[in-house]
Amino acid sequence: MSLLVKICGLSTRETLQTALDAGADMVGFVFFPPSPRHVSLETGRELGRQVKKRALKVALTVDADDATLDNIMDALSPDIFQLHGRESVARLRDIKQKFGRPVMKAVPVATSADLAVLPGYAAVADRILFDARAPKDATRPGGLGAPFDWHLLENLELDLPYMVSGGLDAENLAEAVRITRAGGVDVSSGVESAPGVKDPELIKAFIRAARATRELSVR
Numbered sequence: 001m002s003l004l005v006k007i008c009g010l011s012t013r014e015t016l017q018t019a020l021d022a023g024a025d026m027v028g029f030v031f032f033p034p035s036p037r038h039v040s041l042e043t044g045r046e047l048g049r050q051v052k053k054r055a056l057k058v059a060l061t062v063d064a065d066d067a068t069l070d071n072i073m074d075a076l077s078p079d080i081f082q083l084h085g086r087e088s089v090a091r092l093r094d095i096k097q098k099f100g101r102p103v104m105k106a107v108p109v110a111t112s113a114d115l116a117v118l119p120g121y122a123a124v125a126d127r128i129l130f131d132a133r134a135p136k137d138a139t140r141p142g143g144l145g146a147p148f149d150w151h152l153l154e155n156l157e158l159d160l161p162y163m164v165s166g167g168l169d170a171e172n173l174a175e176a177v178r179i180t181r182a183g184g185v186d187v188s189s190g191v192e193s194a195p196g197v198k199d200p201e202l203i204k205a206f207i208r209a210a211r212a213t214r215e216l217s218v219r
């Protein structure tokens with residue numbers, strides 16, 4: 001199976017087009033005002049139209065309320081919600097029921113104790129995204145360009161698709177996939193020249209490197 005590639009935090013037509021043309025499977029739009037990648041509903045609507053079913057549209061939210069999700073549904077009509085806050089299992093169930101979209105729950109990882117939440121989330125989520133746990137004083141819970149210890153997932157047994165993120169780039173993604181056996185990779189900072197500024201060449205290099213992991217695993 002080919003590795004799923006998600007390019008997150010796209011906010012311009014040009015870089016979205018680069019990600020689509022380079023073959024991204026998922027394109028992520030951040031609806032979280034403190035983030036340097038935040039997009040307004042109008043921008044989300046415009047970028048969403050540009051996707052034209054060439055990739056799955058992912059709406060990244062952080063502890064968003066129903067009204068916010070309603071607005072995102074109307075503007076972007078996402079294929080999947082990425083829930084990157086402290087959403088409970090009950091809230092996941094509620095969102096799936098109210099909005100009729102699959103959910104990918106981000107699980108912050110710093111130690112093995114962080115994996116204790118998995119059975120609860122796995123019963124409801126459609127996909128898990130393992131991301132580095134942000135420091136307590138961080139202004140956002142992700143998108144910080146920091147990796148976690150991938151060996152924490154080495155013996156993971158999860159009957160659910162999962163992706164890995166946090167500080168990935170074209171150089172280290174193969175190692176992250178080899179250790180975690182993740183079915184997908186998600187990147188934001190690693191394809192940027194500055195926070196929130198996507199670099200087309202880095203996007204292409206990341207997707208090229210992700211496609212090459214398939215060849216590695218066949219050997």
Ligand SMILES: O=C(O)c1ccccc1N[C@@H]1O[C@H](COP(=O)(O)O)[C@@H](O)[C@H]1O
Nearest residue numbers: 008035142143144145165166167188189
């Ligand atoms: O990108 C953001 O600004 C962001 C804000 C709030 C929550 C998550 C965010 N991004 C996600 O974080 C991970 C790791 O990103 P990075 O590659 O280390 O920068 C990724 O899943 C992004 O989707």
